[in-house]
Amino acid sequence: AKVTWILADGRAIVAEVADGTNMMNAAAMANVPGIIGECGGCLSCATCHVYVDEAWAERTGEPDGTEDAMLDATDAPRRETSRLSCQIVASGSLDGLVLHVPA
Ligand code: FES
Numbered sequence: 782a783k784v785t786w787i788l789a790d791g792r793a794i795v796a797e798v799a800d801g802t803n804m805m806n807a808a809a810m811a812n813v814p815g816i817i818g819e820c821g822g823c824l825s826c827a828t829c830h831v832y833v834d835e836a837w838a839e840r841t842g843e844p845d846g847t848e849d850a851m852l853d854a855t856d857a858p859r860r861e862t863s864r865l866s867c868q869i870v871a872s873g874s875l876d877g878l879v880l881h882v883p884a
Contacts, residue, residue: 782876786813786831789884798871804880805829805867815882822867824848830855833862833869834879841869841878857883 784807786794796811798804808816808829817828824847833841844852844864852863866880 782871782873782878784811784871784875785877785879786811786816787834787879787881788814789882800872802871803867804831804869804871804878805865807871808866813882815884816866818867820867824851824865824868827851827855827865829866830857830883831864831866831869832860832881832883833864834881835862837875837878837880838862840874844868855883 782798784796784798794811794813798807803822805816805818805822809818819828820826848865848868851865852859
């Protein structure tokens with residue numbers, strides 16, 4: 782899936798992400814700054830926080846209970862479309878996905 786990360790300064794980073802890869806690992810591979818992924822994707826750090834673009838929020842879905850709780854512990858303010866990107870997994874239905882990186 783083609784994924785675009787929009788940085789806080791407006792810069793965009795685009796990468797082709799293999800199906801099954803989570804968006805935290807994908808961001809690391811694409812050298813997207815600001816997505817740390819300290820816990821390696823096990824849902825215990827909240828440093829992989831992104832804002833899903835409004836147009837994609839429905840397709841990426843809602844955070845589950847654990848993720849929802851962790852989203853209250855992010856550095857940047859939580860928004861309606863906040864997700865932990867290690868919990869979003871690339872698939873054909875997310876081709877074109879746009880994620881905004883918090884400042
Ligand atoms: Fe730690 Fe996503 S990488 S919660």
